[in-house]
Amino acid sequence: xxxxxxxxxxxxxxxxxxxxxxxxxxxxxxxxxxxxxxxxxxxxxxxxxxxxxxxxxxxxxxxxxxxxxxxxxxxxxxxxxxxxxxxxxxxxxxxxxxxxxxxxxxxxxx
Amino acid sequence: xxxxxxxxxxxxxxxxxxxxxxxxxxxxxxxxxxxxxxxxxxxxxxxxxxxxxxxxxxxxxxxxxxxxxxxxxxxxxxxxxxxxxxxxxxxxxxxxxxxxxxxxxxxxxxxxxxxx
Numbered sequence: 253x254x255x256x257x258x259x260x261x262x263x264x265x266x267x268x269x270x271x272x273x274x275x276x277x278x279x280x281x282x283x284x285x286x287x288x289x290x291x292x293x294x295x296x297x298x299x300x301x302x303x304x305x306x307x308x309x310x311x312x313x314x315x316x317x318x319x320x321x322x323x324x325x326x327x328x329x330x331x332x333x334x335x336x337x338x339x340x341x342x343x344x345x346x347x348x349x350x351x352x353x354x355x356x357x358x359x360x361x362x
Numbered sequence: 363x364x365x366x367x368x369x370x371x372x373x374x375x376x377x378x379x380x381x382x383x384x385x386x387x388x389x390x391x392x393x394x395x396x397x398x399x400x401x402x403x404x405x406x407x408x409x410x411x412x413x414x415x416x417x418x419x420x421x422x423x424x425x426x427x428x429x430x431x432x433x434x435x436x437x438x439x440x441x442x443x444x445x446x447x448x449x450x451x452x453x454x455x456x457x458x459x460x461x462x463x464x465x466x467x468x469x470x471x472x473x474x475x476x477x478x
Binding site: 258298 | 365366393395397402404405407410412418453455460465469470471472
């Protein structure tokens with residue numbers, strides 16, 4: 253079945269460092285791909301998405317490109333802030349539901 | 363505006379008891395989802411409603427789990443004869459059209475269930 257694999261965390265960075273969180277997927281067909289974020293004490297919220305190959309999703313300085321040839325959707329940010337500390341989930345659409353990865357915790361220190 | 367509301371936020375129960383978890387979706391959202399999130403894991407799909415009907419219940423782990431949405435708004439997840447392995451955070455999400463549209467699900471903060 254369809255699935256998502258994320259790099260394990262935690263990822264620990266200093267403020268202004270470059271961030272990459274890897275995500276690969278297995279799917280039949282052409283799913284849409286998503287990154288959701290869960291800040292401490294809050295519900296999951298959509299960070300960005302891409303609906304077809306080579307699309308780039310972006311929001312709040314984060315970017316991810318839908319790479320069909322490598323079945324990947326890696327999350328990147330050029331300069332992280334302490335406020336980016338959260339758990340990040342990669343997900344894909346499977347008919348009418350989302351399938352999530354296990355999540356990657358990001359900790360950013362000043 | 364009001365987001366997805368889940369009650370209770372915390373529930374502690376004993377093995378074998380019956381539990382109900384409630385979800386109040388965003389007004390006007392026809393799609394409603396239940397997910398379960400165990401410690402250190404991602405959300406695991408349980409069931410999806412489109413209106414009043416369960417369009418996909420393939421994620422319910424066994425017949426102890428049941429969910430209803432009788433008027434197409436509020437939904438209740440019901441767990442019978444709870445087991446310690448049911449301990450998790452139960453997440454509810456709603457969407458205007460489901461993942462076939464924008465794909466954006468709006469999540470509540472979850473109901474943390476602990477079975478002793």
